[in-house]
Structure formats: C-alpha cells, structure tokens
Amino acid sequence: MLARHAEDMFWAGRYLERAEDTARMVRATLLSTVANTPTHAVERMEHLIGTLRLEMPTSVSTVQSMAQSIAQAPPTLHSQAGLGIDVQAAATALVASPTLAGSVVFCIDRARENFRSLRDQVPSELWEQINQLHLRLRQSDFTATMEQDPFQTLDFIRVSCQSLTGVISTSMAQGEGYRFLVLGTTLERALMTCRLISVRYPELDGSSYDEMALTLRSVSALEAYQKASRSSPLAADVARFLLLNDSFPRSVLYCLRDCEQHLSALAPEGKAPPLRHLGQLRSELEYGDLHTLLAGLPALLTKIEAGVRGVADDLSHYFFRNAETLDLHSQAICPGVSAETNIPAAPSKKTKNTDNPTTQHPQP
Amino acid sequence: MFYDEHIDAQGCIRSHYQPVQEWFDRLTPAHLSALEQQRNESFRRQGITFTVYGNSEGTERTWPMDLYPQIIDATEWATIERGLCQRVTALNHFLDDIYSGTQAIIADGIIPQRLITSCTGFEREAMNVSVPLGARCVVAGIDLVRGADGGYQVLEDNLRNPSGISYVIENRAAMTKLMPAAFANLAVRSVNHYGRSLLRALRSIAPPACGDDPTIVVLTPGVFNSAYFEHAFLARSMGVELVEGRDLVVDNHVVAMRTTRGLERVDVIYRRIDDAFLDPVVFNPHSTLGVPGLMAAARAGTVTLANSVGNGVGDDKAVYAYVPNMIRYYLNEQPIIPNATTYLLWEHDQRTEVLNRLDELVIKPVAESGGYGIVIGPKASDAELHTARQNILKDPRNWIAQEVVNLSRLPAWDGDEFAPRHIDLRPFVLCGEQTEVIPGGLTRVAMRPGSLIVNSSQGGGSKDTWVLGTNQPNQPATAPEASPATTPAASPATAPEASPATPANSPSGPANRLS
Numbered sequence: 001m002l003a004r005h006a007e008d009m010f011w012a013g014r015y016l017e018r019a020e021d022t023a024r025m026v027r028a029t030l031l032s033t034v035a036n037t038p039t040h041a042v043e044r045m046e047h048l049i050g051t052l053r054l055e056m057p058t059s060v061s062t063v064q065s066m067a068q069s070i071a072q073a074p075p076t077l078h079s080q081a082g083l084g085i086d087v088q089a090a091a092t093a094l095v096a097s098p099t100l101a102g103s104v105v106f107c108i109d110r111a112r113e114n115f116r117s118l119r120d121q122v123p124s125e126l127w128e129q130i131n132q133l134h135l136r137l138r139q140s141d142f143t144a145t146m147e148q149d150p151f152q153t154l155d156f157i158r159v160s161c162q163s164l165t166g167v168i169s170t171s172m173a174q175g176e177g178y179r180f181l182v183l184g185t186t187l188e189r190a191l192m193t194c195r196l197i198s199v200r201y202p203e204l205d206g207s208s209y210d211e212m213a214l215t216l217r218s219v220s221a222l223e224a225y226q227k228a229s230r231s232s233p234l235a236a237d238v239a240r241f242l243l244l245n246d247s248f249p250r251s252v253l254y255c256l257r258d259c260e261q262h263l264s265a266l267a268p269e270g271k272a273p274p275l276r277h278l279g280q281l282r283s284e285l286e287y288g289d290l291h292t293l294l295a296g297l298p299a300l301l302t303k304i305e306a307g308v309r310g311v312a313d314d315l316s317h318y319f320f321r322n323a324e325t326l327d328l329h330s331q332a333i334c335p336g337v338s339a340e341t342n343i344p345a346a347p348s349k350k351t352k353n354t355d356n357p358t359t360q361h362p363q364p
Numbered sequence: 365m366f367y368d369e370h371i372d373a374q375g376c377i378r379s380h381y382q383p384v385q386e387w388f389d390r391l392t393p394a395h396l397s398a399l400e401q402q403r404n405e406s407f408r409r410q411g412i413t414f415t416v417y418g419n420s421e422g423t424e425r426t427w428p429m430d431l432y433p434q435i436i437d438a439t440e441w442a443t444i445e446r447g448l449c450q451r452v453t454a455l456n457h458f459l460d461d462i463y464s465g466t467q468a469i470i471a472d473g474i475i476p477q478r479l480i481t482s483c484t485g486f487e488r489e490a491m492n493v494s495v496p497l498g499a500r501c502v503v504a505g506i507d508l509v510r511g512a513d514g515g516y517q518v519l520e521d522n523l524r525n526p527s528g529i530s531y532v533i534e535n536r537a538a539m540t541k542l543m544p545a546a547f548a549n550l551a552v553r554s555v556n557h558y559g560r561s562l563l564r565a566l567r568s569i570a571p572p573a574c575g576d577d578p579t580i581v582v583l584t585p586g587v588f589n590s591a592y593f594e595h596a597f598l599a600r601s602m603g604v605e606l607v608e609g610r611d612l613v614v615d616n617h618v619v620a621m622r623t624t625r626g627l628e629r630v631d632v633i634y635r636r637i638d639d640a641f642l643d644p645v646v647f648n649p650h651s652t653l654g655v656p657g658l659m660a661a662a663r664a665g666t667v668t669l670a671n672s673v674g675n676g677v678g679d680d681k682a683v684y685a686y687v688p689n690m691i692r693y694y695l696n697e698q699p700i701i702p703n704a705t706t707y708l709l710w711e712h713d714q715r716t717e718v719l720n721r722l723d724e725l726v727i728k729p730v731a732e733s734g735g736y737g738i739v740i741g742p743k744a745s746d747a748e749l750h751t752a753r754q755n756i757l758k759d760p761r762n763w764i765a766q767e768v769v770n771l772s773r774l775p776a777w778d779g780d781e782f783a784p785r786h787i788d789l790r791p792f793v794l795c796g797e798q799t800e801v802i803p804g805g806l807t808r809v810a811m812r813p814g815s816l817i818v819n820s821s822q823g824g825g826s827k828d829t830w831v832l833g834t835n836q837p838n839q840p841a842t843a844p845e846a847s848p849a850t851t852p853a854a855s856p857a858t859a860p861e862a863s864p865a866t867p868a869n870s871p872s873g874p875a876n877r878l879s
Contacts (some may be wrong), residue, residue, distance in 0.1 A: 001605070002607060002611050002622065002624075003611070003623055004622070005605075006624045081507075113587075117587050118599075119596035119600065119606075120596045120600040121606075124600075127410070128409065128410050131409055131411045135408065135409070181626075278504075319624040
C-alpha cells in the first residue's frame, strides 16, 4: 500500500484510541470526584491532565461551567499547574474543546481527517460512522450537553468509538492497512496504560479502595481485576495487573504482544528494526523478574514509554518514509538519456517525535 | 416556449412518466419533507458534499438532489446512445489526428489551422505522445439539452476531466433507499457498473510492455479539491490506489509510487489534475500537485495518462462548432445529435450579426467550464452587454455566441410544491476497446424559477436520471396482483407483502440456536 496511506492509517488508529481512552479517563475521574473533597477532586483532575501529558491552556478557566465550581483550587495548586482549575470546566475542555490539542473532539477531528484521505481504503461504513460522530461532536450544543450531562455524553463517545472498532474488525479487509491501523491503536493503548500507572502509582500507597477503583476504571479494568485477583487490592498488585496481565486487552504486555504480531506480519523479512525493538521491549517485560520489575517501577515505565515512542519512530522511518525525494537534477528528463535509477537510501531528514499524537502529526 | 419533459401538448402526463407521477401524487407534503430530511441526513452522514469556492460561509454543502427523477424511455435513449458514441469516436479521431497523426483534417481544409494553434487547450507538449488505441479521451461528459421542439442538442463537450459520475451513482443509491416503491416494474437500467467499466477501459490502454496485469491509479490533487469525494469514489469502485502527486516519482522515465515496501511501478494514471499542474518540468513550474518528469515518461511510452494531455483542443467552444464536420469527415456519417446553433465571432459576417443581436444571444468564453463567464443576452444588463461587446471586439477568438436554448422543464420540489424547472443532462461516455455510454447521466436542474443556469457551482441542483429498459410494459401498472385469480379477497389491496406471517420463535425450543 502507499506509504502515505499506511501513515494515515497508523495515525487514524492512534487518534481513535486516544479519543476513547480520554473519554474513559475523564469519566472515571469525574465519577471519583462526585463524592469527594474539593482538594481531592482537583488533585485527581491534575493527575488526569498529567496522564494525558497535556498543557492546559489558560482558556480553560474561561470555559463556561454550568455546575459552578465543584472545587476551587487552593493557591498552591494554582502555581503548580498554572490553572484556575475548575474540575467541571477542565473535564469539559478535555472532551469538547476543539482547540485543545488532545481533547476528544480534537482527536476525532484528526481521525476523521486521516480517514478522509483514506476514503478509498476503508469501508464506507467506517467513514460514515466516523463522519457521523464528528458531526455530532461539532454541533453547537455539544459543549452544553457535556456540561449538563457529562456521564451520558462520555458513554456516548465510548460507545461510538467502540462501534467504530467493531466496524473495523468486522467489515474491513484485514490486510496491510488494517494492520497499520491496529498498530496505531495498540501502541497508543500501551502508552496510555503506561502513563496511567506512572501517574497513579504513587497514589496507591494508601491502598484506599477509592484510589484503586479510579485507577482501574480509567482503563475499564476494574471488573477484570476483581475477577483476576481475590486478595484485597495492593498497589503492587494493581500495577502488576495493568502492566503484565496476559488476558486483559489493555495491559501493557497484552498490547505489546498484539503489536508484535501485526508487525511481524507486516515485515516478513523478519528482523526489521521496529520489530526487533518491540520484541526486546516485550520480552524484557514478559520474562523479567517480577520483583525487580516492580522495585524499579518508575524507571521501568519511563523506559517502556520511550521504547514505545521509539517503535513509532522506527515505523515512520521504516515504512512511511522509505522512499526519498529524488533529486530532480540527477534525473534524465528526455527519453534516450539514461541515468542512475536507484533510489538513494539516505536516512529520513524529517524525524518525527512521536511522543504525543496531538502535536506531531503534520496538519494537512 | 419550452418543451415539457413530463407533459405532452394535450396536457396529459407522458406515458413513461405516469407510474412515477402517480407515486408522487399519493404523497402528502409531510411525506415529502420527511423524505427530503432523510435524504439530507444520509448525504451528510456519508459526506457527500461539494465545495463552493469563494463562498465564505461553510464552503462544504450537502449535495442538492431533487426527488423527482428525469425519465428517458428506451427508444429515445437508443438514439442518444448512438449519437454520443458517434460524437466521442469522432472527437477521439480528431484528437489523435492532431497530436499523433498527420493533422489530415487541417490539410484537407475542414478546420483552419489557426483555430487549432490558437486554442488555450492545445498543448505543444503533447505533440507526438501516442496513446494506445488512440483513446485520448477515455471519459467524456457531453452536455445535452432539449430545445423547444423537443429535439436533443449538444451544448458542450467535456473531454478533459468531466466530473459528476459519482453523483450519478450516489443519486441512484439514495433514490433506491428513499423510494424503492417508485421503481416498481419500471426496469430502470443500472448505473452501478461504472467503476468496472472504467477499469476495463483503463486496462485496455495500458502500455503494451507492461503485460496483462497493469497497475492503475487515480491521481488526485488531494482532500481539499472540490471533487475529492469523486476521486475517492472512483478509486474505491475500481479497487485501485488513490495517489497524490507526492506519492509518485519518475525514475528514468518509469513512474512509480512510494509504498510501504519501496517503489512500485505504475502503468496507467487516471489523472484528475488539470494539464497545467501535471508536471512542473514542462507545465506550471510552481505546481506542487504534479509529478516532475511525468510527461517525459508518457512520451517514452512507459505510462499512459487518461485523459490525455491537450484534450482541451477538442472541447474548446470554437472547435465545438466544427464537430458535426468532424463526424462527416472521420466517420463519413451524418451527425445524429446536432449542435446548438453557434456563431463564430472571428468570422466577420457572423460577428456583425451577433453584435447586432447581442441582447438575444448567449455569449460564452471558449475555454471556460462550470458556467463561468457566460452572458445571457435577454437577461443581461446594458452594462454587461457593453462589456461583452468590448470583450468580443478585443479578442473575437475568445468568444462564441449561441442562440438561447430554452431548456426543457421538469417538476422539482421547491419546498411547497412541485414546480417546473429547467434541466439539462450530462451523460458519460467511456472509450477503450469499446465505446460505452452509461445509461442515464447527471441531470442538472436550475432551482430558481425561470433560471437557465444549471451548474452546481451556480446554485443548480441535480436529479436522478432513469433510463428505462427495452422490455418495458409501458402500460401504467393498474393492477399489481395480476397473477393468480385465487388471491383471497380478504388480502389487503396494498402492495403485496413478501413476508409470510411466520409465528415468533416457539418459546419451548432450545435456547441459543440458529438455523
């Protein structure tokens, strides 16, 4: 397939996943603030913003809030985060702000733009679905709806994203394009779970059920965790579950395995750099000593995050940019005059920093 | 005086419109607006939109399709079909004669040389670039109108990048969903095979050296082009890649696309980028849409471009006046569908006559399309007529004049009622190994009362076009239940239901079972 199409597929997958994950996390956070002290609520919203690695713009404070400030940020938080934080307003911005890079609306917008340039590649059903979601999110009353009825709105977004995933897995040919799309989805998912653990892990020490539930619910893992673990929840236990569980589809290990499977189908020659790097990362996680892993958790998470970003860079280099721009002057442009025909294999000049899909994808 | 498509001189509904008219007669205004709403939602959801340039408020509009279809009966269509094949075949002969033949038509004095060389669409870069089968125009869109006498005339040829076919197919898809019952028993001919037919035509003009499995791509300017929807549609329906200029490279006269596995050779490019932007080496050097070296590759014969470069010489409105002569010259046949009466303004006598009757005629710039720059004499202000006169005197080669064709009328829903509106028809012709006319085409309708301007860029709408099959019952379907006389009298008189009233799943059956 066209390198450009492969790249658009990958990013469409990342944006879709980011949108769904963000909606999930906002929902879990809001849910946890309902019956909590204002200070806690603000703190949790900050964690969420940290997980999403977002710089909240100052305009957040200007977002109209129907439910007037559940929490007023104490001055210390003000200076730390630069936010006149209003939990509701922040949640609304994370979901509905079209200008906040990384908000749900923004991600769906980008996913749609990518699918738009893929209209000959993806089933019409998929295009209609994303277009419909996009149109709903851009309706003028959407922000108000989010403010008035956040839970229902967030559920709507989750269900819409899931039905997109459904269309993808049930009516799209599972060829190259599909694999790039799924690669984008699972890499993004691994990244988000990873960040969630690193932001929330320090909070789990007190081992209150509430903190535990928020963490797990952020990736829809509460029920799966409760089934898998009979003992009363411990921080290390939760971290291990989210990191290493081999049947929960949002655990980091599960995502990396998934990626690996698709990558090896895409690079039949075997030792393609992205596959090699991914394989190293995954086996370190899979076969590493549990105690050592958990003992050095923060460092490990940083390493995985960097590793996942590296794989995304590798993908870009290996699949999306493999053909360089030809030097026009070296080309024979008259018939009969022959020229060297091989394509220079110089490394890409444009290196993509794939840290955050919200800022890196070139705008069309 | 207008020809009414659906009413005859006696004021009766023409027979081929009767079933549909009856169907519409049964609808209440509430039904109709519900259908319209359904239609808009469906187009919006599918993103079937078009872009209006230079329009500040929301440049993307949903596609305007009127619910009342244009219907063409089988006999009439047969004539149109023959006429279009004849015309496009002659035009292809002409283009090939000019660019890679001996220019016999000039040598024989049928068309003056200066007319050809003064065409803006005449591309010297295309000289002696040959095209397999001489199929320089693979896709043609011929604009037909019906004058007051009811006869069809050709108003314009579009031989460069005629667009609209995707709307033909989407209109049909929408109509089928919105009003399936209206199609009943009419044997409306299908348009859905267009993608396959286009693919076959494109395969047939692949460079002979590339073997029997040529790689075909559609080349688009990108998502911001007004016809992007159509480009994607075509690529999808042919099952080929939709590429942009930046996806292609030319290496030693071979065109290749950048794929995830390196470069892959391309044999046929159905390009939807205008000549001027196709190749910065020989055309507009600032074009970033095109592919450097593409023309050289086409010249070397490693790739075929469709439609060919330089087709503008065939749809120049001054050359248009000579098409009937081309048909006589190349095919030795009489034209089946005539041209609209046209005056050439560089001919002294014709110019004088036109300038005297400027307020009665239509003045068109020769190289424009999309309805831009047209002056309709009877409706123009004095100032507009004055400008037109100055323009003609300044550069007579750039303009033609035509008698006003009073386009035929057909009802269209204006929100309150069905009212007559003027229409034209753009059928699409495919040329490869064989020449094929897609049954129907894009019916365009002027939505403003009395307006003759049908271009969608100028506020026109569209209609689905139904070509009826030959084995037409042609009688108004009076009694649908014509078959067994044993039908119980108690059965409802409405349309026969297909589903027998099966009892719901028996509750005693085992759970979780599928037949």
